[in-house]
Structure formats: structure tokens, C-alpha cells
Amino acid sequence: MKLIYKELDKDGEGTICVIPEEPEDMWHAYNLISEGDSVRGSTIRKVQSESSTGSSTSNRVRTTLTISVENIEYDTQGCMLRLKGRNIVENQYVKMGAYHTLDLELNRKFTLRKHEWDSVSLDRIETACDPAKNADVAAIIMQEGLAHVCLITPSMTLIRAKIDVSIPRKRKNFPQQHDKGLVKFYDNVLQALLRHINFDVVKCVLIASPGFVRDQFFEYLFQTAIKTDNKVLLENKGKFMLVHSSSGFKHSLREVLQDSAVIAKMADTKAAGEVKALEKFYSTLQMEPDKAFYGKKHIERAIESMAIETLMISDSLFRCRNFALRKEYVQIVDAVKEMGGEVKIFSSMHISGERKS
Amino acid sequence: MTTNARIAVPQGVKPTTNVTKGFDLSQKEGYRLNVASRSESPASGRGTPVNVPSADSGDDLKFSKGKEKLDPVVLYRKERGDVREHLYMVVIGHVDAGKSTLMGHLLYALGQVNQKTMHKYEQESRKLGKQSFMYAWVLDETGEERNRGITMDVGSFQFETKHKTITLLDAPGHKDFIPNMISGAGHADVALLVVDATRGEFETGFDYGGQTREHALLVRSLGIAQLAVAINKLDTVSWSQQRFDEIKVKLRTFLRQAGFRENDVAFVPCSGLTGQNLVQEPTEKELLSWYNGPSLIEVLDNFKCPERPITKPFRFSVNDLFKGTGSSFCVSGRVETGFLSVGERVLVCPSRELAVVKGVAIEESPKQFIFAGDQASVTLSGIEMQNVAVGFILSDPGNPVQISSKFQAKIVVFNVTVPITKGFSVILHHQSLVEPAVVSKLIAQLHKNTGEVIKKHPRFLSNNTSAMVEIQTTRPIALELYCDCKELGRIMLRVSGVTIAAGLIMKIIL
Ligand SMILES: Nc1nc2c(ncn2[C@@H]2O[C@H](COP(=O)(O)OP(=O)(O)OP(=O)(O)O)[C@@H](O)[C@H]2O)c(=O)[nH]1
Ligand SMILES: [Mg+2]
Numbered sequence: 001m002k003l004i005y006k007e008l009d010k011d012g013e014g015t016i017c018v019i020p021e022e023p024e025d026m027w028h029a030y031n032l033i034s035e036g037d038s039v040r041g042s043t044i045r046k047v048q049s050e051s052s053t054g055s056s057t058s059n060r061v062r063t064t065l066t067i068s069v070e071n072i073e074y075d076t077q078g079c080m081l082r083l084k085g086r087n088i089v090e091n092q093y094v095k096m097g098a099y100h101t102l103d104l105e106l107n108r109k110f111t112l113r114k115h116e117w118d119s120v121s122l123d124r125i126e127t128a129c130d131p132a133k134n135a136d137v138a139a140i141i142m143q144e145g146l147a148h149v150c151l152i153t154p155s156m157t158l159i160r161a162k163i164d165v166s167i168p169r170k171r172k173n174f175p176q177q178h179d180k181g182l183v184k185f186y187d188n189v190l191q192a193l194l195r196h197i198n199f200d201v202v203k204c205v206l207i208a209s210p211g212f213v214r215d216q217f218f219e220y221l222f223q224t225a226i227k228t229d230n231k232v233l234l235e236n237k238g239k240f241m242l243v244h245s246s247s248g249f250k251h252s253l254r255e256v257l258q259d260s261a262v263i264a265k266m267a268d269t270k271a272a273g274e275v276k277a278l279e280k281f282y283s284t285l286q287m288e289p290d291k292a293f294y295g296k297k298h299i300e301r302a303i304e305s306m307a308i309e310t311l312m313i314s315d316s317l318f319r320c321r322n323f324a325l326r327k328e329y330v331q332i333v334d335a336v337k338e339m340g341g342e343v344k345i346f347s348s349m350h351i352s353g354e355r356k357s
Numbered sequence: 358m359t360t361n362a363r364i365a366v367p368q369g370v371k372p373t374t375n376v377t378k379g380f381d382l383s384q385k386e387g388y389r390l391n392v393a394s395r396s397e398s399p400a401s402g403r404g405t406p407v408n409v410p411s412a413d414s415g416d417d418l419k420f421s422k423g424k425e426k427l428d429p430v431v432l433y434r435k436e437r438g439d440v441r442e443h444l445y446m447v448v449i450g451h452v453d454a455g456k457s458t459l460m461g462h463l464l465y466a467l468g469q470v471n472q473k474t475m476h477k478y479e480q481e482s483r484k485l486g487k488q489s490f491m492y493a494w495v496l497d498e499t500g501e502e503r504n505r506g507i508t509m510d511v512g513s514f515q516f517e518t519k520h521k522t523i524t525l526l527d528a529p530g531h532k533d534f535i536p537n538m539i540s541g542a543g544h545a546d547v548a549l550l551v552v553d554a555t556r557g558e559f560e561t562g563f564d565y566g567g568q569t570r571e572h573a574l575l576v577r578s579l580g581i582a583q584l585a586v587a588i589n590k591l592d593t594v595s596w597s598q599q600r601f602d603e604i605k606v607k608l609r610t611f612l613r614q615a616g617f618r619e620n621d622v623a624f625v626p627c628s629g630l631t632g633q634n635l636v637q638e639p640t641e642k643e644l645l646s647w648y649n650g651p652s653l654i655e656v657l658d659n660f661k662c663p664e665r666p667i668t669k670p671f672r673f674s675v676n677d678l679f680k681g682t683g684s685s686f687c688v689s690g691r692v693e694t695g696f697l698s699v700g701e702r703v704l705v706c707p708s709r710e711l712a713v714v715k716g717v718a719i720e721e722s723p724k725q726f727i728f729a730g731d732q733a734s735v736t737l738s739g740i741e742m743q744n745v746a747v748g749f750i751l752s753d754p755g756n757p758v759q760i761s762s763k764f765q766a767k768i769v770v771f772n773v774t775v776p777i778t779k780g781f782s783v784i785l786h787h788q789s790l791v792e793p794a795v796v797s798k799l800i801a802q803l804h805k806n807t808g809e810v811i812k813k814h815p816r817f818l819s820n821n822t823s824a825m826v827e828i829q830t831t832r833p834i835a836l837e838l839y840c841d842c843k844e845l846g847r848i849m850l851r852v853s854g855v856t857i858a859a860g861l862i863m864k865i866i867l
Contacts, residue, residue: 166746168679170510171689175499177679210533210854211509212501246533246854249793251782255853 001025001128004109008117016125017111020104028128029081029104030074032121033112039083040066041110043102045093063093067102080105137266138197139206139256140189142213143248144182147189149196150253152266159250161192186220193221199236204265208245208256218242241265429667429696429728436726442662443522445691445732447511447545447581449538449572451562452530454551455589457508459629460527461492463653466636469516470495492629496527509534511541513732515720518658524720524732525549530568532854539575539849540676540747540789544691544732547583547660548576551629552604555593559604563611565772571856574615574771578859580843583621584612585656592628596643601626625656665730670756671695671703672837672845673735674788675749678742685715686742688751689734690789693844695753696728697735703751705740706835707760712740712751748790750835750845758845761865762833765800766848767808768860769823773852776817777826783857786849790834796850798827825863838862 001018008014020026033039042064050056067085074081081104087094094100104110114121135151135158142148142163149161165188167181197205207214218240225233243259245252256262448456464470478494487506490497496512497503508529515524526545528538542548552559552569562569576584586608594600605624612622626648627634633641635653651659676690697703701714716736717727727733735751752758770777777796785794802812803823810825818824828848839846839861850858 166678169677170499170502170512171677171679172498172513174679178499211531212505216501244533246851247536247784247791249784251793252853 001028001125003125003129006125012117013115014117015111015113016117017109018125018129019109020106022106025128026074026079026081026104026106028124029110030072032124033069033072033081033083034114035069035072036115038066038068038088038113039085039102039104039110040064040089040113041102041104042108043100045100047093061093063091065089065091065094065100065102067100136201136203137206138202138204139208139253140193140217141245141248141250141253141256142189142207142209142217143211144213145185146248147185147192148248148250148253149189149192150250151196151202152257157250157253160196163188163192182216183220186217187224189217190221190224194230194233199232199239203239205236205240206243206256206262207240208243208252209248210244210246213248214242214244427698432696432726433665433667433728437728441517441520441522443524443730444547444660444662445524445526445545445730446547446549446657446660447526447528447538447542447576448549448551449528449542449568449576450530450551451553451558451568451572452507452532453558454530454553454562454569455629456530456551457493457496457512457527458490459492459551459587459589459627459635459653460514460525461495462629462632463635464495464514464516465492466632467516467654469514489630507531510537518654520658521660521662523657523660528572530572532568532571535568535571535575535851535854535856536786536791538572539579539786542572542576542579542581543674543788544676545576545581546663546730547585548581549585549587549657551587551589552608554588554591554600554604556600558590563607566855570611573612573617574859575849575856577616578769578849579847582617583660584617585623585625585653585660586612587629587653588624588626589629591626591644592631592633592641596626596641598647623651623656623659625651625653627653663730665728666694666844667696667729669694669729669842671697671751671753672758672842673697673703673733673751674845675745675747675751676789677747678745680742681736685736685738686745687734687736688745688749690732692727692729692731692733693788694729694842696726697751698726699724702754703735703737704754704757705737705745706750706752706758707833708744708749709760710740710744711754712737712745748788748792748834750788752835758835759837759865760833760835761867762830763797763827763866764836764862765825765827765864765866766860766862767803767823767825768848768850768858769805770818770820770858771856772820773818773857774855776819777857778817781852783828783850783852785828785830785834786851787834787836787847788845792830792832792834794828794830794850796826797829800825800827826860827866836862836865838865 001020001022004017004019006014006016008016018029020029042062044060045063045065047059047061048056049059065087066089067083068088069083069085071084072081073084083102083104084099085102087096087098087100090096137152139150139152140147141150145165145167147161147163148159149163151158151160163185165181165185167185168177170178193205207218209217221233222237224230241262243256243262245256257266448460450456461470465475475491478491479488482488482491482494482503485504487503490503490506493506493508494503496514497506497508498512499509502509508527509531510529512527513524514527515522517523526541528541530538550569550573552562559569561567564570573584586605588601588604591597591601601624608624609619609622613619625634626644629635633639633644634648638652639645639648672693672695673688674690674693675688678686678688681687697714697717699714699716702711703714704710705712714735715738717724717733718736719727719731719733724733727735737745750758777799779796779799781796783794783796785792799815799818800813801810801824802815802818803809803825804811805821805823808823815824818826828850835845837845846862848860848862849856850860
């Protein structure tokens with residue numbers, strides 16, 4: 001989420017203007033806006049106009065509208081918020097006090113006015129505008145020619161940079177082009193690292209790769225740091241941790257987060273716990289397929305036979321505003337809890353969640 | 358929309374509609390260049406770069422019948438009739454089985470590496486405290502490989518046997534470099550599996566999770582049917598016949614299960630380090646007391662050359678890119694089917710850009726034509742290097758390769774620790790291409806032998822099952838149906854560094 005401006009008086013009343021940029025931002029917006037707030041944004045309005053000859057034509061015009069919110073709907077599929085309420089600012093097309101809907105979409109600015117911005121809302125704005133702020137773990141997952149620089153927050157993995165270059169292979173009698181290509185690649189990764197990793201926040205940087213890429217890169221990184229006298233890097237050398245991964249593709253990050261040394265280092269983060277729970281599900285599915293269920297119907301059947309030990313459910317299911325469906329999910333959760341089962345709600349925005357949804 | 362596009366779409370018409378770049382081929386149906394008209398163009402690629410080849414389509418029409426006149430069979434006989442059969446052999450096996458040492462020593466014994474070079478390797482490897490790797494240095498050329506004593510990418514070398522020319526592709530054995538091993542094996546006709554006879558070592562490679570097992574399964578899935586097994590390092594077990602037989606029996610059973618025919622697998626005892634039974638008659642008394650079979654070089658000479666599909670449309674899989682002289686650049690890889698001559702145009706897929714072939718070469722030596730089976734480098738112009746990547750396919754613009762990001766495949770599931778469910782993310786290997794993908798649908802579980810549908814829409818696929826699945830890649834890739842082009846119709850699925858399935862492309866979904 002991009003913060004455009006923020007004007008609050010000392011009582012906490014005021015307006016904040018933002019642009020939602022990622023799907024997750026719509027979720028934040030959904031949680032921020034409550035009934036009674038006023039929201040200004042642009043919307044499409046159908047306008048009937050009568051020409052001098054008497055024939056009427058209908059036009060669609062884009063107009064900026066300010067409404068006092070009475071109803072909020074979240075459309076996860078369309079990644080959109082639909083607000084309903086009364087118009088409270090004079091408008092060319094819409095009468096004062098008339099009901100109108102206002103759709104909030106990605107990459108479209110909106111302004112939110114609250115009578116009181118409490119600390120929870122302000123915190124949310126802050127997290128939304130700078131998710132990296134909560135990311136105390138960074139990871140560079142790489143293989144020859146491919147690297148992802150990521151920040152791991154409690155609720156999601158943010159890919160901050162992707163480096164994808166082709167490195168000439170080793171060729172009989174011509175090993176030089178390969179070596180040259182490698183150095184250039186390492187330099188690209190190093191630049192991305194410096195740009196995206198804030199060592200004031202980040203407590204641990206994982207460098208993961210198959211083979212020796214991580215060692216070679218680490219060596220290059222600190223040789224360069226010494227050469228250029230990069231104090232930040234040199235002072236934070238202890239934060240780096242080299243780990244094995246089977247590839248440089250981003251989903252290999254899952255393996256990295258399962259490494260026992262890594263888990264130890266990030267023991268109290270949400271990510272590590274989630275990965276563990278999911279892995280247990282898959283191994284149950286493998287060993288005793290009759291004991292693992294997935295899909296709503298299967299789960300309902302399992303509930304009937306009172307056989308759920310752990311229920312894992314994606315939080316995306318709760319965000320959908322299809323009330324009937326949401327209720328069913330809530331019922332499932334309650335039923336499982338009632339029979340003494342454990343419920344884990346994991347974030348669908350996380351790498352580990354991608355596998356289940 | 359599901360079409361069996363190869364059949365449904367007339368030749369020369371682009372089967373897909375979501376073009377981002379490139380050329381509308383339907384407007385210039387079936388144009389081809391006259392080979393002779395461009396044959397004078399310098400192979401060095403210094404000629405004027407052709408930027409937008411579509412502009413001169415009038416020119417193309419004049420020559421449109423050019424390639425048709427060249428009968429590939431006649432041409433092949435003329436060009437290759439009097440040269441020896443050329444065979445590509447991948448050398449596989451668990452890490453440290455002694456593959457590079459065996460091949461390095463073989464090449465030295467054949468006189469392919471001169472004494473002076475060998476002496477230099479001996480001196481330099483001793484300085485690093487790695488003298489036991491001196492023969493491996495013939496193939497392990499990069500500093501990283503030599504310092505660590507481990508092969509990281511495929512090394513190649515050409516040599517002659519009594520009846521054949523063989524290009525060996527020395528694959529890395531380390532688990533982490535399997536993607537490189539796969540791209541090497543994708544270019545090979547036959548394989549040499551090297552196993553370490555040392556007590557305990559053979560067992561490690563042969564156990565679940567060992568690469569003796571995984572490599573053998575991989576090459577078989579890649580269509581390699583002939584295999585020689587070098588039971589190596591027999592010097593460490595005093596050339597024990599009992600050990601040789603023990604390993605042979607275990608491997609034979611496993612290889613039969615993996616789909617190798619007994620007659621297509623040969624076993625040979627040897628030592629890469631001492632050079633015993635490579636080229637010369639053995640001298641070890643213990644070995645002579647029980648073995649009078651062929652030496653390694655004779656076994657290799659006995660491989661049969663597969664048929665080369667030279668009459669099919671041209672397909673070339675890109676395995677490497679590097680700068681050539683001047684403004685041009687080269688791609689290297691293998692001609693999968695058909696043939697190519699200097700001066701022709703090729704369609705680069707999946708980016709769908711046309712390029713002009715400025716030159717072709719095999720083993721650094723310029724040629725006029727390259728044929729199916731050849732590993733070659735092609736100098737391209739009229740295209741930016743950034744628009745080509747490893748895993749791309751060059752094809753005949755009049756009969757191009759298919760492009761899609763969704764297809765159905767018949768897969769065999771190997772050993773998986775977690776079952777394959779819908780939405781499972783995998784890494785897809787297709788020739789040299791390595792691309793993240795998702796198993797988007799489990800269509801049916803099939804009987805392993807008969808292929809009959811056992812269960813529709815299974816919830817999951819576990820070990821040793823066979824199934825029809827739908828696979829979706831994030832970006833479009835160039836591919837073919839297995840029935841049209843075996844070479845480009847095979848896929849491999851890997852997860853967390855383990856091969857979980859191999860398959861054949863049965864249907865392309867556009
Ligand atoms: N005693 C004995 N040692 C051998 C023999 N062949 C290879 N070695 C030793 O085994 C080690 C590994 O040899 P390499 O040739 O690098 O093995 P490799 O299979 O190419 O290994 P990767 O390519 O890294 O998978 C070296 O120290 C060799 O000296 C042999 O026949 N006998
Ligand atoms: Mg080797």
C-alpha cells in the first residue's frame with residue numbers, strides 16, 4: 001500500500017489517502033474501513049442525458065464520490081471492495097444523500113476519513129505501507145543464473161527482486177565466459193541485496209542454494225565488502241546463514257524454512273510453525289491416506305465420524321464475504337474445536353499456504 | 358479450447374493466438390530460403406545483421422521451394438556417407454563413482470590427451486593436494502571443479518573407437534547437479550553407468566536416494582535404451598570376482614525393473630585410476646583368473662547407433678548460449694529432428710522470433726549442414742541474445758514447434774515422500790528447460806501395465822502409480838506431443854531435489 005498523505009488532528013480525527021498495490025492491501029483496506037467512516041474514491045456512474053431532440057442516451061462517466069459507509073463487501077475473486085452508503089459531498093451526477101456504491105480496486109487511490117484513528121488502525125496502515133518493517137528475516141534463494149531476494153514477514157513472503165540471467169555453460173577449452181557470467185550474476189544479486197535488505201530491521205539473512213552457489217556468492221559478497229569498505233555488510237556478517245535448497249525457484253524456500261537449523265533460528269515466527277503443520281498433513285496423507293482429508297466435503301464427512309485431530313484451514317476462506325459459505329467454515333472450525341481437535345489457520349499469502357489452496 | 362493442434366492446424370499456420378512478439382507466419386505460408394543462395398555467407402557471422410527478417414518476404418517467395426528440393430536422405434548420404442557413425446554417450450553414476458577419472462584415463466590411454474598436458478595436470482593437482490583427481494582434470498575444467506574435486510556441469514570430449522566416433526558427456530554425480538545431468542542425458546544416445554565397487558560405496562549409491570538408482574531411472578525415462586555398466590574401482594577389493602558378481606546381480610534385477618532389456622545392458626570390470634581393462638588387455642592376475650570378456654573400449658564400440666530422424670521437421674533444443682565473434686552470438690544444443698543448413702531462418706520458440714542462421718559448427722569446426730542427432734552450435738543473427746534462453750527450441754518456421762503453458766501427460770510416479778495432490782508444485786524438466794509448474798489436475802489413475810483407467814479424478818497419487826495428469830507452467834513453453842516427436846514429448850517432474858515422476862506429453866491444451 002502506498003501512503004499518499006496523512007492528516008490527523010490531535011484527537012485522532014482525520015483523513016488518510018492511500019493506493020492499494022497488492023491483493024493483500026485490499027484485505028488491509030477491508031479491515032480498516034468500518035461503518036460510519038467516509039470514503040472518497042472514483043467510481044463509474046451511468047448518466048442519462050436528453051438531447052434537444054428528445055432522444056435519451058446513456059453514458060458512463062467516471063466521477064469522484066464521497067460516501068458515508070453503511071455496508072462493506074469484499075470480493076476476493078475480483079480483488080475489490082464494494083462500499084455502499086450515502087453521498088455526502090456535492091457532485092455533478094449524484095444527489096446529496098442518495099445511496100451509491102463505491103468500488104475500491106487495486107492501483108486506484110482512495111481517501112478514508114475516520115472520526116477517530118485508533119492505534120490498531122494506524123498500526124495496520126503502517127504494516128500495509130511497509131510490510132518489510134515486520135520482516136526480520138530475509139532470504140536469498142539462488143541457483144546459477146537465478147536468484148530471488150525475499151523478505152519473510154509473519155504473514156507473507158515478499159519477493160523483492162528476481163535476478164534471472166543466462167550464464168554461458170562450461171565449454172571445452174573456454175571456461176572464461178562461464179566465470180565472467182558468474183561474477184556478473186553475483187554482482188546483480190549483491191546490488192539487489194543492498195537495495196532491499198535493511199539491516200536495522202533484519203536479524204537474519206538466509207542464503208540458500210543447491211551446490212556451492214551460496215558459498216561462492218557469500219565469498220564474493222564479503223570480498224567486495226572489504227574492497228569497497230562496506231561497513232554495513234561487514235558489521236552484519238554474523239547475521240548471514242548459509243543453507244541448502246534444491247533449487248533457486250521461490251517455492252524451494254519451503255525446504256529452507258524446514259531446515260532444523262533455520263527453524264531454531266526463527267523458532268518463534270509464524271512461518272516455521274505453519275510449514276511444520278502442513279508437512280505433517282502431507283505425510284499423514286502418504287502413510288495413512290484414510291486419515292487425511294482435504295476439501296470441504298471430505299472434512300464434513302470426517303467431522304461426522306468425529307475423527308479430526310488437526311484442522312488446517314486457509315485464512316482466505318474466512319475473508320470471503322459469501323456469508324453462507326463463511327458460516328459453514330466457521331461451523332467446521334467450531335465443530336473441530338468442540339471435539340477437542342486443534343485448529344490452525346494459516347495465511348494463504350504465505351509460501352507454505354500456496355500448496356494447500 | 359482443447360485441440361490436438363498438430364493435426365488440426367494446417368502446416369504453417371500458427372496454432373496459438375496469444376502472440377506477444379514475433380511474426381504472423383500464416384501470411385508467409387511455407388516460405389523457406391534457398392540454401393545455395395546464402396551458402397557463401399561467412400560462417401563467422403560478420404555479415405550485416407538482419408534485424409527484421411519479415412520485411413523482405415517477396416524475396417523469400419522466390420526461394421520458397423529451396424529446401425523441398427534437398428532430400429534429407431540423399432543429402433545425409435552425401436554428407437555423412439563416408440564418415441564413421443557418431444554416437445553420443447552420457448556417463449552417469451553416483452557422486453565419486455570415478456566417472457571423470459575413468460573417462461580422463463581412457464582418453465589419455467587413447468592418446469587424446471598428450472603426455473605434456475597430463476604431466477601438467479599431475480603437477481598442479483598435487484599442489485592442491487588432489488593428485489588422485491589428475492585424470493578427472495581432463496574433463497573437470499573449471500577452477501571450482503578442480504578445487505573441490507567434484508564435477509559440476511557436463512564435460513564433453515570426442516574420441517574414436519574401432520568403428521565409431523563417440524562424444525562422451527561426463528555428467529556430474531552430485532545430487533544438486535541433476536538438472537545439468539538431465540540436460541546432458543537429453544543429448545545422448547546411450548549411457549555408461551559407473552559404479553564404485555568399494556565395499557559400502559556401491560551400497561550408498563544403490564540405496565533409495567542414491568544417484569546410481571536415480572540416474573538410471575532418469576536416462577531410461579529420457580528414452581535411452583542401451584546401457585554399459587562399468588563396475589569400477591575393483592582395485593579396492595583386490596579384483597574380487599565375488600564382489601563383481603554380487604553387484605552385477607543386484608544391478609541386473611534393478612535395471613530390468615527400470616525398463617532396460619537384458620540384451621541391451623553390458624557389464625565390464627575396470628579401474629579408472631590404475632587404467633586396468635580400459636583399452637589394453639588386462640594385466641592383473643586376479644582379474645585374468647576369472648575374466649576374459651571385452652575391455653571398456655570394446656564395450657563402447659559395440660553400442661548400436663540409433664536411427665536419426667532426419668526427415669522430420671527441424672527441431673533444435675538450446676542447451677547453452679554464448680557470445681560469438683562480432684555482433685552475433687551462438688546457441689549450442691542438439692538437433693532433435695530434421696536438418697539445418699547455413700543461411701536458413703529458424704523460428705525461436707517460445708518467444709516466436711525469427712533468426713537467421715549465420716553458421717553452424719560441430720566441435721568448433723564449421724559445417725554446411727547439421728542433422729538430427731548432432732550436437733552443434735548455431736550462430737544466429739537478427740535476434741537479441743536476451744530473447745533466447747536455455748530450454749528454447751529452434752524450429753522450421755514453415756512447420757514450427759507447438760507452444761503452450763498447459764498440457765496433459767501420462768506419468769509414472771516414482772518414489773515420493775508426500776503424495777501428489779491437485780495443485781502440487783513441481784519443477785518441470787523438458788530437454789534443457791527447467792521451469793516451475795503445477796500439477797493442475799489429476800485426471801485418472803491408470804493401470805501400470807495396461808494403461809487402463811482404474812480410477813477417475815483420484816484424490817492423490819502415491820508411489821509407483823501411473824496416471825494421466827494436467828500440468829500447467831507459469832510461462833508458455835515449446836513442446837511436442839510424444840507421438841509426433843519423442844525427443845520433445847518427454848518430461849520429468851522433480852520436487853525438493855528428487856525426481857518424482859517421468860512422463861509423456863499426450864495432449865496439448867491451447
Ligand atoms: N582406488 C580407486 N580410486 C578411484 C578410481 N576411480 C576414481 N577413483 C577416485 O575416486 C575419486 C573420485 O573420482 P572422480 O573421477 O572425480 O569421480 P566422479 O564420479 O567423476 O565424481 P563426480 O563427477 O563429482 O560425481 C577420486 O579421488 C579418484 O581418484 C579407481 O578405479 N580406483
Ligand atoms: Mg566427475
